[in-house]
Amino acid sequence: MLSSLSEWFWQERLWLPPNNTWAALEDRDGLVYPHARDLLAALPVALALVVMRLAFERFVGLPLGRLLGVRDQTRRPAKPNATLEKYFLTEGWKPKEVRAPLLPPSIPFGQPRPPCGRGLGNGMWPYCQEQGSPGRPLHTHSPLQPALYYWYLLELSFYVSLLITLPFDVRRKDFKEQVTHHFVTILLISFSYSSNLLRIGSLVLLLHDASDYLLEAGKMFNYTHWRKVCDTLFIIFSLVFFYTRLVLFPTQILYTTYYESIAKWGPFFGYYFFNVLLVMLQLLHVFWSCLILRMIYSFMKKGRVGRKERRDPEGSARVSGAGDRDRDRDRELEAETFPRRWKDLEGRERTRAGVTRKEGGK
Numbered sequence: 001m002l003s004s005l006s007e008w009f010w011q012e013r014l015w016l017p018p019n020n021t022w023a024a025l026e027d028r029d030g031l032v033y034p035h036a037r038d039l040l041a042a043l044p045v046a047l048a049l050v051v052m053r054l055a056f057e058r059f060v061g062l063p064l065g066r067l068l069g070v071r072d073q074t075r076r077p078a079k080p081n082a083t084l085e086k087y088f089l090t091e092g093w094k095p096k097e098v099r100a101p102l103l104p105p106s107i108p109f110g111q112p113r114p115p116c117g118r119g120l121g122n123g124m125w126p127y128c129q130e131q132g133s134p135g136r137p138l139h140t141h142s143p144l145q146p147a148l149y150y151w152y153l154l155e156l157s158f159y160v161s162l163l164i165t166l167p168f169d170v171r172r173k174d175f176k177e178q179v180t181h182h183f184v185t186i187l188l189i190s191f192s193y194s195s196n197l198l199r200i201g202s203l204v205l206l207l208h209d210a211s212d213y214l215l216e217a218g219k220m221f222n223y224t225h226w227r228k229v230c231d232t233l234f235i236i237f238s239l240v241f242f243y244t245r246l247v248l249f250p251t252q253i254l255y256t257t258y259y260e261s262i263a264k265w266g267p268f269f270g271y272y273f274f275n276v277l278l279v280m281l282q283l284l285h286v287f288w289s290c291l292i293l294r295m296i297y298s299f300m301k302k303g304r305v306g307r308k309e310r311r312d313p314e315g316s317a318r319v320s321g322a323g324d325r326d327r328d329r330d331r332e333l334e335a336e337t338f339p340r341r342w343k344d345l346e347g348r349e350r351t352r353a354g355v356t357r358k359e360g361g362k
Contacts, residue, residue, distance in 0.1 A: 010036075015195050017265035025196055031143040036194040038149065045157035050164055068224045148198055155205055156189045174291070181284050188277050195270060200257060204278070207249055211240040231299065238292050245285035254278055 012021050025033040163182050172178070185208075192201030218233035258275055 013268065015191075015268075015270040017268055017271075019265075034144045034149070034193050034196050034198065036190070039153070039156060039190055039193060042153055042156040042160055045153060046160035046164065049157055049161040053161070053165065065223070070223050142196070142198070144196075144198070148202060151202070151205070152189060152193050152198075156186065156193075159185050159189070174287070177284055177287055180280070184277050184280050184284075188274075188281070191270070191274060191277070197274070200253065200261075203253060204249075204281075207244045207253070210244050211237055214240060234295075234299070238296060241292060242289060245282075246289055249285065250282055254282065 010022070016022070025035075027033055159182050163179075163186070166179065166182070188204065189201065192198065192204075214233055214237035218230050218237055221230040221233060254275075257278060262271060
């Protein structure tokens with residue numbers, strides 16, 4: 001049954017252009033071609049990357065962060081606050097937006113506050129070739145180069161490791177978009193490798209890697225409070241992101257895959273599948289570009305990069321059931337940060353309660 005299912009799934013008419021067969025991609029005469037089974041090596045490599053990340057966070061990231069002056073805020077235990085407890089009992093720890101004005105406007109409802117020391121090891125930060133020449137078919141019978149194989153393997157392993165650790169990372173407002181991006185990227189890498197679309201696939205990888213290192217560098221300087229360096233990197237990152245994702249990607253990559261790739265062969269299922277994934281990726285680019293534009297507006301208005309555009313308004317800090325801990329931490333923080341406002345609110349509550357008792361006595 002499994003062999004029949006595999007034979008049906010790998011039909012040549014689905015994944016290869018007309019008049020092409022898998023036999024043409026078999027190894028021969030000392031030449032090596034890409035095969036789908038090669039990508040199975042990404043699973044153990046992804047697990048190794050997860051272990052390396054945890055080890056880096058514990059033994060390199062945290063000591064380096066302390067050396068650079070990154071410290072967790074010391075939080076004193078908050079005193080019991082009856083008004084605050086009553087509000088959370090009646091409104092819940094995720095109050096509706098229309099009820100938010102009842103509380104001080106500067107209280108960050110449900111906003112996760114990850115320890116600053118984790119910043120240097122955390123992959124989330126608020127903002128994760130050669131082109132086919134005109135008329136040249138997208139699908140070729142070029143043999144696989146070892147360097148290209150290791151690049152594909154590392155990229156695929158990296159995104160698989162991100163999916164593994166995503167439930168334990170800080171949850172942001174674009175959590176669903178992040179999950180979609182990782183799945184689409186994994187499918188694109190796997191499909192382009194299995195179908196020997198290495199030229200266009202490597203182009204997509206290169207365009208995405210062009211801005212990622214700027215984002216990670218800016219994140220580290222942001223946690224170390226090097227504001228000028230962080231703001232400079234943010235501006236450079238924004239320019240590179242807009243140029244690679246909104247200019248080069250649609251005008252060169254999408255145009256080539258949609259129009260020029262079928263100059264020799266007609267469309268087939270793999271053609272539509274590949275282009276749908278690329279269009280989904282472009283829609284995510286537009287979504288994140290809007291967030292970056294909002295941050296640029298905030299930067300021009302306040303003079304520094306803000307981080308609130310990707311905060312989660314719905315509240316949970318982590319997907320893995322850490323809501324209760326975050327709720328308690330938010331209560332303590334609110335009671336500490338706004339004691340005078342809560343004292344006034346508590347006084348008004350007592351006044352209203354006294355008036356109610358007097359009316360009841362009458």
